[in-house]
Amino acid sequence: MRFFRRLGRSISIKIILVFISASALLAWGLWFSLGITFERQLSDSIRPYFSNYLISLQNEVGFPPDINVAKRITEQAPVNIVIEAPTFSWASNGDFIDKDYLDVKIQRVGPQGITSEAGFYKDNFILRTFNQGYITSFIITEKLHKTTRVKEILITVIAALFIIGLIYAFVYFTFRPFKIIQQGVKQIGDGDFSHRLPINRRDELGDLSKSINKMADNIEQMLEAKRQLLLAISHELRTPITRAKIALSMMDDSHQKASAEEDMNEMESLIHELLESERLKGNHAPLDLSKANVNDVIYQIQGRFFENAPVVFNLDSQLPEITIDANRIGLAIKNLIKNALTANRQPDDKVIISTACDEQTLTISVEDSGVGIPAEKIKLLTEPFYRIDHSRQRSTGGFGIGLYLIKAIIDAHQGELIIQSRVDQGTVVHIVLPVLSALPIDAT
Template sequence: MRQRMHQRWHEQHRHWRHRFKHLGARLVAVFLVLALASSVILFSATHQPYGWLWGAPLLLIVTGLAFGTIRHMIRPLRALAVGAEAFARGDLSHRIRLRPHSELGELAELFNRMAADIQAMLDGKRALLLAISHELRSPLTRARLNAELVEEGAPRQALLQDLALMRDLITGILESERLGAGHSALALQSCSLNALIAELVQNQFNDGDIELNLASELPVMQLDRLRMQLLLRNLIDNALRHNDAARGKVRISTAMAEQGVRLAVRDFGPGVPAEVLPKLGEPFYRPDEARTRSSGGVGLGLSLCKLIASAHGATLVLRNADPGLEAAVTLPATIT
């Protein structure tokens, strides 16, 4: 696929140069006509009594016509710029619509074909990755069952931990690829965010390690319940892992905001260096101090949280809270 795109690009390169030369020639022609007409008008106006009375308006009219002609000729560049920005954002479904036989129309067609090829390549990669991950689950399950039969001791524990990391890695990859479809990957249902938080904390965490500060009368929201549980679980796990209990408990809070409902999870740990903060949430990225078998994870937790937030029309924001780190998501009150 990549080779075919590369060949197509080179095949069209010479054609583009020819077409753009034609466009450039038309622009030069407009400027020449403008210069010639302006010279004639100025010459005539200066050699006739009261020539400026008709010469100035006529000069403005000619200049306006030239400006309108040039504006019309380069107007498609705006559509190309909008399309390029959409492709840069990853919106490969965007299509540039121009006259197919114009100088820039053929370039727009090539942009659209390139976007379709890239989308097909990404879909193929996603399908392959999902298939491989699914196939790995069965031998991984068998390996874990066999590991359970190993005699108790440090080797058995290390083996189980490694298998657990592999399981988390496969699960994270599968979920990341599913969420690549964005909002369409969600199974939305009416949900109380406060009830979801309280249920998760009660069933999966030690209440004594967490402080809840939940706003009353939050609106019922359209959320993917399972994905939101995954987001919360990852954020809480990360906060508990780095929290300094002597300074305070991990704090989970909800509040109304202008854009919707703000959910925040804060720990009272050391935080992260300023240069590391923008990298948090990148797939497989872990700060150096977290690269341990027992607590480092696989580096997909915050990445999944970002994808889940994005699919819900929100953004995950990480900041140093001094002390500690705060992860905040502002969810729209309604998701359509």
């Protein structure tokens, strides 16, 4: 069923089927027309010649018919003779006339105006004469028109197949770029904006390819402009924030000072995450790769930042060491744990951290028991500054840059970030890393 559904969605297959149907109808029409034309031509032009020939044989047989003469004629000529008389019946081949197969017309022959019938009997030309109570039938045994029809059919079929082959080749080469365009658009849609369609044609498909490539150029330029703007703003903000922190350090301790320092620290953290994520996205920040055990990284992060938090471990003790940037993977795990603790409904609700491994991938999972995330919003979570809670209250999360940075870190490791969530049940975030990394361990 899947194969037939794919055929139904193929434009080229539909066009080919249309051409095949049209060719079949054309061939049938030609054959039908040729058949009618031939039969009419035989009836109108050839019938008199056959009739005259058979009348000459009738004159040799005579009236009443001479069976010995009839036998001699059938031995010398390609005819069968059937004689029907009131007292006897005789057939040269033993087969008598079945009137159900007669297709004849009455006519008068000879100077005496003998009544006769001429036409076809089982696709053979026949002449029947009626005289003095005798009915003598002369049947030509050769079927020349049948041979002609077979030749016509073969020629028609071969010509139709040749035309269909030419049409198929034309349709195939005309629509072949559609597959390239489809693959290229999918690649661009998946985020590879550097990909361009390698189609150089001077028709509508070439114009379409140029438009898609131009669109990819514009998107790539806009994204690069956005990255450069974020980097520039982040760099420019670091100096005034540093000055403000120095000024704050000189103030007397108070509630306002503590609140201002907290705001400054959050702003500094935001700028650091922005710079880090954009460097990773732009391949400007190399990874400090080394062999490490992910379980050790998780324990270090929990001990440094979440010592008293309700974190539960379900770690695979048989994890192999893999090639990672331990500091950046630790930063990603830290942000995930922080997000999970914030998402939980109660302060003592547990966050479950688990690890698992197979031959190809190693998975780190962080699970909370929060309110969950609607399915249509999951894809937006890794966009910079996106937050489900648009009020942006401090109690409901940060600035919406955490998952953006996490995805940048995982992408730089050639891994995958998977978010699964159910409303009112909670969220599980998986970091999937390759066990055998293609990244050079001495990257600098």
